[in-house]
Amino acid sequence: xxxxxxxxxxGIEIEERRLGWLLVAPALVVIxxxxxxxxxxxxxxSIHLHDLRMPWRGRPFVxxxxxxxxxxxxxxxxxxxxxVFFTGTSITLELLLGxxxxxxxxxxxxxxxxxxxxxLVPWAIPTVVAAxxxxxxxxxxxGIANALLVGAGVLEEPIxxxxxxxxxxxxxxxxxxxxxxxxVALLLLAGLQNIDESLYEAASxxxxxxxxxxxxxxxxxxxxxxxxxxxxxxxxxFRVFDLIYVLTGGGPGTATEPIALYTFNVLxxxxxxxxxxxxxxxxxxxxxxxxxxxxxxxxxxxxxARGR
Amino acid sequence: MSSRTRPLAVGALGLLVAAIAFPxxxxxxxxxxxxxxxxxxxxxxPREIIFDHYRALFDERxxxxxxxxxxxxxxxxxIFCVAVGSFAAYAIARLRFRGQSAILGFILAVTMFPQIxxxxxxxxxxxxxxxxxxxPGLILPYMTFAMPLTVWLLVGFFRQLPRDLExxxxxxxxxxxxxxxxxxxxxxxxxxxxxxxxxFIYCWNEFLFALSFTLGPERQTxxxxxxxxxxxxxxxxxxxxxxAVIATAPVAALVLAFQRRIVQGLTAGAVKx
Numbered sequence: 001x002x003x004x005x006x007x008x009x010x011g012i013e014i015e016e017r018r019l020g021w022l023l024v025a026p027a028l029v030v031i032x033x034x035x036x037x038x039x040x041x042x043x044x045x046s047i048h049l050h051d052l053r054m055p056w057r058g059r060p061f062v063x064x065x066x067x068x069x070x071x072x073x074x075x076x077x078x079x080x081x082x083x084v085f086f087t088g089t090s091i092t093l094e095l096l097l098g099x100x101x102x103x104x105x106x107x108x109x110x111x112x113x114x115x116x117x118x119x120l121v122p123w124a125i126p127t128v129v130a131a132x133x134x135x136x137x138x139x140x141x142x143g144i145a146n147a148l149l150v151g152a153g154v155l156e157e158p159i160x161x162x163x164x165x166x167x168x169x170x171x172x173x174x175x176x177x178x179x180x181x182x183x184v185a186l187l188l189l190a191g192l193q194n195i196d197e198s199l200y201e202a203a204s205x206x207x208x209x210x211x212x213x214x215x216x217x218x219x220x221x222x223x224x225x226x227x228x229x230x231x232x233x234x235x236x237x238f239r240v241f242d243l244i245y246v247l248t249g250g251g252p253g254t255a256t257e258p259i260a261l262y263t264f265n266v267l268x269x270x271x272x273x274x275x276x277x278x279x280x281x282x283x284x285x286x287x288x289x290x291x292x293x294x295x296x297x298x299x300x301x302x303x304x305a306r307g308r
Numbered sequence: 309m310s311s312r313t314r315p316l317a318v319g320a321l322g323l324l325v326a327a328i329a330f331p332x333x334x335x336x337x338x339x340x341x342x343x344x345x346x347x348x349x350x351x352x353x354p355r356e357i358i359f360d361h362y363r364a365l366f367d368e369r370x371x372x373x374x375x376x377x378x379x380x381x382x383x384x385x386x387i388f389c390v391a392v393g394s395f396a397a398y399a400i401a402r403l404r405f406r407g408q409s410a411i412l413g414f415i416l417a418v419t420m421f422p423q424i425x426x427x428x429x430x431x432x433x434x435x436x437x438x439x440x441x442x443x444p445g446l447i448l449p450y451m452t453f454a455m456p457l458t459v460w461l462l463v464g465f466f467r468q469l470p471r472d473l474e475x476x477x478x479x480x481x482x483x484x485x486x487x488x489x490x491x492x493x494x495x496x497x498x499x500x501x502x503x504x505x506x507x508f509i510y511c512w513n514e515f516l517f518a519l520s521f522t523l524g525p526e527r528q529t530x531x532x533x534x535x536x537x538x539x540x541x542x543x544x545x546x547x548x549x550x551x552a553v554i555a556t557a558p559v560a561a562l563v564l565a566f567q568r569r570i571v572q573g574l575t576a577g578a579v580k581x
Binding site: 020126 | 317321324325328332335392399404406408417418421422423427429430431433449452459483484488512513515516519530532534535543545549567568570
């Protein structure tokens with residue numbers, strides 16, 4: 001439907017376009033200056049040798065040498081493995097528990113507001129604090145985990161959780177599940193509340209039990225919300241840093257070191273900026289790849305989603 | 309689910325809520341317990357309440373310093389981002405111009421940037437500007453995540469506002485700019501407040517940048533200060549937990565006071581409905 005545009009109308013459109021860009025410009029300039037430009041700089045650093053401990057070597061161009069070195073870097077591959085393990089395990093648990101929590105909160109009962117507020121608190125506190133709380137719970141002497149397990153007869157004597165990789169992962173995963181399940185539950189709850197009540201009524205009339213309703217009504221209709229949760233959580237878990245830095249420091253040795261912590265150590269402990277930047281670029285590319293995979297492959301619509 | 313599953317679900321929900329609340333409860337109890345008792349015989353009920361850990365925190369560790377630093381950095385970042393972000397968000401949500409959805413997509417993409425990917429240039433940049441271990445040296449990097457976050461949240465809030473008032477003002481001959489300042493901003497106050505709260509929480513909790521760009525206690529933020537607590541002989545759990553309680557209190561208070569709004573801000577439109 002094309003109509004001739006009145007001159008006044010066109011004037012407004014031009015004014016609107018000009019004002020639009022004017023209003024958007026400051027925010028865009030800030031984002032470009034402190035996020036986009038540094039990203040380009042990281043790429044540039046990554047193709048140079050730049051060691052802050054040896055300033056006399058300057059910053060010679062080395063091409064892809066850093067990347068070639070990373071390909072043969074065992075600690076890099078190990079840290080990638082740890083990150084994938086952490087991401088997979090914690091997200092699986094968070095989705096299952098979050099779904100349960102959301103289903104339970106999706107009915108009216110007294111104190112629902114209170115429950116919702118209570119579950120929101122772990123999400124809102126600093127990750128560093130959450131990590132410390134869980135380190136304390138799993139402390140060898142003062143930890144309540146040991147006291148409970150010894151009391152229940154599961155353990156014969158208190159164990160040092162952080163001395164072996166297998167046991168060190170337990171508090172790490174539990175802390176992450178504890179901190180982020182509420183957020184997962186709230187996003188899923190928002191999805192549940194969009195499902196038309198009459199569908200359940202119709203299913204009940206047809207004699208469908210609760211499991212059947214969950215399987216054939218709730219889950220299919222909840223799929224968009226589940227995918228949104230998955231993409232946010234995957235991206236978040238993949239760049240895990242605070243939690244592990246405080247809980248295990250990546251230890252014992254480097255047995256729980258995720259890729260973000262390895263990169264941090266290379267950059268700010270070893271001051272190898274060239275090599276560390278190459279690691280940074282790889283983290284970025286993988287994150288980007290995950291996002292593209294979700295959005296193109298699974299057709300997640302993120303334009304409506306907000307926050308994290 | 310049918311009503312028969314109800315008692316079961318409520319019981320399990322209660323258990324889950326208890327599991328969520330327990331670490332907080334335990335931290336508060338432990339922060340009030342003498343360290344000797346804590347290590348010998350941890351008890352679920354406080355037998356003897358002392359405030360020594362809190363006192364030591366402020367008298368010996370000068371914990372008010374990181375609290376001050378965190379308030380300054382998180383506060384200024386939030387104010388700046390909400391102010392600048394509200395212009396951009398209004399334009400994206402309400403005006404019509406080319407490139408709008410591309411801008412929104414770009415902003416969403418930036419919220420997903422891994423922080424670690426830009427730590428190295430930010431460090432070199434701040435060092436060249438002499439901003440390592442300064443407040444601007446934290447506020448600038450914080451805007452990398454705070455600015456896209458505020459714009460993203462505010463676009464959602466502006467989109468929810470009714471169009472009639474805006475159009476009425478427009479018909480009365482007000483310009484777009486006047487409409488924005490006189491009509492839209494006042495209407496959007498609740499959204500601006502919620503966005504401010506969320507941005508503040510994200511800044512208050514940030515760790516990687518604060519750890520990378522500060523050198524000592526005079527500029528360290530609360531999370532960094534707590535994470536780097538060291539005791540002379542053993543881990544000073546009493547003081548660490550007291551600090552954890554203090555670091556948690558403001559965000560917990562904000563969340564409990566504004567939970568309805570925060571949930572709305574976080575989830576509204578998370579699933580298109």
